[in-house]
Amino acid sequence: MDLNILIWIHQHLVFEQLNGFFIFITNLWGDGILTVLLTLFLLIKKETRLTGLVIAVSLLFNLLVVNLTLKPLVARPRPYTLYEIDMLLPVQTDFSFPSGHSSSVFAFVWAYFITRKDRMRWIFVTFALLVCFSRLYLFVHYPTDVLAGIIIGILCAYFSRWLVFRFTNTTWMHKLLE
Template identity: 65%
Template sequence: MDLNILIWIHNHLVFSGLNPFFVFITNFGDHGIFGFFLSFLLMIKKETRLTGVIMLAALLLSVFFVNLTLKPLVARHRPFTFYDIDLILPKPNDFSFPSGHSSSVFAYTWAYFITRKNNWRWGLLVFAILVAYSRLYLFVHYPTDVLAGIAIGILCAYLSRWLVEKFKDKPWMVRFLTY
């Protein structure tokens, strides 16, 4: 069923004029680089430092759980190995489940979303949704890979907030957060 949904998306929602946009979006989400950059940027100012720390922790948890643990453990092959399709980006070499792009982008986005109450969070959420959808659009993940990635990313955001809250009264963390 997963492959059938993906084929339906490919047959009905993929348009050559949108290909460069979705390649750009998925590449922008690569390796969590934007999330790392944004986290460090937020850590510069004292007022947003806590958010930056929580975002960075969420991103690191996501990388650990998804890329270093679940992907090798589950070892699900990507959809293009079972369905002949011309990919418009280089073939990823790692496994499919869960989506690392979806997990990482939702980890830092949701961490921002639950710690900052401004309009930027809505823009980040739209960006996260676009990155997750791009993985389906480009035929490199199954829908369940993306949904699992989103769920894991959101869980990592809550876990990172809990961890940072638990340790924020420790002297080393107080010094960092108030520096």
């Protein structure tokens, strides 16, 4: 079923005019530079430091859960290994489940979303959804990989917020956040 959904997306929603856009979106998030710069920017500014800290912790938990635990444990092959397709991206060297792009973008975006109440959070959610769709569009993940990634990213964000807020009551944490 997963592969059938992915094939349907490829046959009905992939257009040559959009290829460059989705390659750009997936690479913009995938190389990690944007993630680091945005997190550092939030950590530097006093009024967003707590959000930056929640995001940093969320991304760390996401890395541990997804890249170091679930991907090697599940070891699901990428969809293009089972269905011949002209790839728009280089062959990925890691496993498919769960989607690291989807989980990390939601670990970041949802941590921002639950700690800030500004309009920017909706722009971030839109961007996150585009990143997730790009993984399907580019045929490097199954829909369940992306869905699992979104769920894991959101759970990492909530856990990180709980953890950071729990320890922000300590004196040393207050000094760190000032």
